[in-house]
Amino acid sequence: MNKKYIPFILIGALLVLPQLGLSSYVLHILILALMWATAGMAWNLLGGYCGQVSFGHAAFFGMGAYCAGLLAHHYDITPWLGFLVSVPVVAALALVMGFIVLRLRGPYFVLATLAIGELLRIIAENLVDLTQGNLGVLIRRTWVDKDPYYYVILALALGTYFLIQRIMASRWGYYFVAIREDQDAAESLGINTTLYKTIALAISAVITGFTGAFYMNYMGYIDPQIVFSLGDISIVMIMVVMVGGVATPLGPWVGAVIMVILAEWIRSLPVIGTGYQTLFGILLIVIIIFLPNGLVGDLPKIKRFFKKEVPA
Amino acid sequence: MWVQAEVFLQTLVSGLLLGGLYALIGIGMTLILGVMKIINLTHGQLMMVAMYLAFWLFTLFGIDPYLSLLIVPPLMFAFGMGIQKFLVNPVLRVESILPHNQVILTVGIGMVLQNLATLFFTSDYRSIPVGYASTVWYLTDLWRDSPVELSFSLPWVVSFMLAVVITLMLWFFLAKTDTGKSIRATAQDRDAAMLMGVHVGWMRVITFGLGSALVAAAGCLFIPIYYLFPALGSQFTLIAFVITILGGLGSTIGAILGGLLLGVFESMTATYVGMGWAPAGRFVVFVAALVFLPGGVASLLKRRKLGK
Incomplete structure (x- = not known):
């Protein structure tokens, strides 16, 4: 079989999947996996390809979610419009952040991203008139059925995938990788590193905002503790990429499937369930020590490991 | 007029007392950052x-939190060394x-x-009911004709004083002992230190232990005046x-000043803007x-210094 048909077969399979009469729970897991894959790809563009590790993508996720939720809540406009509204809002946040922090070297970016996520959570908790504080925002979902949501998020995921492939094959992509590999060398070749890091941040942020807006539409309820959460959003996004494979196109997809299934499975266990964060933390530590480039990135290493064991 | 001055001075005093403890936390972080160039999140x-260690020492054996300063930091020193040796060092070697x-x-x-703390100790808020928790000194007790009245809570003052003592001890260690000098040399230039015969890997382990011990000391000083829950970390x-950013990455004096500044700024936001906004004030500073x-x-x- 010709290798070039594989992508079409995969996409075709993803398209017909909901028509196979899957239970709504399985469909829910598929939707979540696709959502995390999209968010992971967004993080990967900035963290994996451009080398700027962000611990605060929950900020963009939450902004997107609140854009969608507040429109529906205050003005009774369809929450799907949140996708459009979130673009300028999230991009503005990313640009301001980028021009403040990305001109500095060193750990500033890591710290600033951490801070921005927490800051937005505190603001969302305290601006009760606008966001209802910790009460959260509740909206009516558009469809009862899960199929339409599946197709929306599938379109978003595939769109993101092709967009990022396109960017990475372009001049920008080479700039991003050059910045990650050696910022001084990149600068000396005439790349405006601050500008391109900010571009990577903005694209990554807008896509993350879309996933947030989708989350609002799909779940119908958000509160600041959920969507601006460090442990449940920002870190999970990092884990999706770390487990799957940093700076690989398919890594986030693999990571998202593994993480979502793992999370659902662990949480369903009776006693250990409450300790899922411990297990996630241990998984993260193990992955970083033994497979620092993730399952996809370290595939040769894994193959070698098994080959060494099998013969004898 | 006097009332406003009183409120201002009182806020300043409590800010400085808080800042002393913050400084202790910041120094530990900045030491680790300086030597290893990584942020310890x-x-x-x-x-x-x-x-929690101090809490259980008090609950089970009735050891006063200030006494546990002699027990908890050494334990955390060993714990920090373990983290560095068995978890961080292997990662430094992997490509x-x-x-x-x-x-x-x-x-x-x-x-x-x-998460483990939540599992074992539940997410309840806890505090140590020490007898002196609500003892307060007033400025008028010391100086009868003082135009303004200020109050000093006993545990806050004791904690602040102990924080100062610990900081001085740390300064002595870093400035006068061989190990301390080696740590500073590693922070300044890792390769040069290695060439001078400093065991850089060992210094990393000690530094992580030291940073953990410092923050553990801060924890012991905080527990009589603060409450405790797993998400506090x-x-x-x-x-x-x-504090580290405010003070300057890797600078100990900077961390002390940064801690004091942040303490004062936070207590000012809490007094003049509102309690809920104090954490947001932190980020404004940042x-x-x-x-x-x-x-x-x-x-x-x-x-x-260079100007001179």
Whole structure:
């Protein structure tokens, strides 16, 4: 079989999947996996390809979610419009952040991203008139059925995938990788590193905002503790990429499937369930020590490991 | 007029007292950052662990939290050394695309610590009911004709004093002992230190232990005046790095000044803007430091010195 048909077969399979009469729970897991894959790809563009590790993508996720939720809540406009509204809002946040922090070297970016996520959570908790504080925002979902949501998020995921492939094959992509590999060398070749890091941040942020807006539409309820959460959003996004494979196109997809299934499975266990964060933390530590480039990135290493064991 | 001055002075005093403890947290972070060039994002969680240790020492054996200063920091020193030796050092050796793997690793450790604390100790708020918790001194007791009235809570003052003592001891260690000098040499230039015969790997292990012990000491000093819950760690990690940025990365004096500044600023926001906004004030300081003074307070000090 010709290798070039594989992508079409995969996409075709993803398209017909909901028509196979899957239970709504399985469909829910598929939707979540696709959502995390999209968010992971967004993080990967900035963290994996451009080398700027962000611990605060929950900020963009939450902004997107609140854009969608507040429109529906205050003005009774369809929450799907949140996708459009979130673009300028999230991009503005990313640009301001980028021009403040990305001109500095060193750990500033890591710290600033951490801070921005927490800051937005505190603001969302305290601006009760606008966001209802910790009460959260509740909206009516558009469809009862899960199929339409599946197709929306599938379109978003595939769109993101092709967009990022396109960017990475372009001049920008080479700039991003050059910045990650050696910022001084990149600068000396005439790349405006601050500008391109900010571009990577903005694209990554807008896509993350879309996933947030989708989350609002799909779940119908958000509160600041959920969507601006460090442990449940920002870190999970990092884990999706770390487990799957940093700076690989398919890594986030693999990571998202593994993480979502793992999370659902662990949480369903009776006693250990409450300790899922411990297990996630241990998984993260193990992955970083033994497979620092993730399952996809370290595939040769894994193959070698098994080959060494099998013969004898 | 006098009332306003009184409120202002009282806020200033409580800010400074808080800032002394913040400084202790910040020094630990900045030491680790200086020597290893990595951000320890599990710093606050280490403090949380230390606070639980002090809490259980008090509950089970009736050991006063100030006495546990002799027990908890050494334990946390060993714990920190273990983290560095068995978790961080292996990661430093592995080749990977991302340079920030160690930072992500510390986040993973922090997650584990916080979640385990929730599992074992539940997420209830706890505090140690020490007898002297509500003892207060008044300025008029000392100085009868004072125009303004200020109050000093006993545990706050004791904690502050002990923080100062610990900081002085640390200064002595770093400035006068061989190990301390080796640590500073490693922070300044790793390769040069190695050429001079400093065992850099060992210095890393000691530094991580030392940073953990310092934050553990801060935890013991905090527990008579603060409450305790598992999620408290992440809050203090944020505080620690705001201080580090404000003070200047890797600078000990900067961390002390940064801690005091942040303490004062936070208590001012709490008094004049509102309690809920105090954490947001933290980030205002952080962003302002990034925009106007990326080198931190330390860079100001350095500029002054070079000017002479």
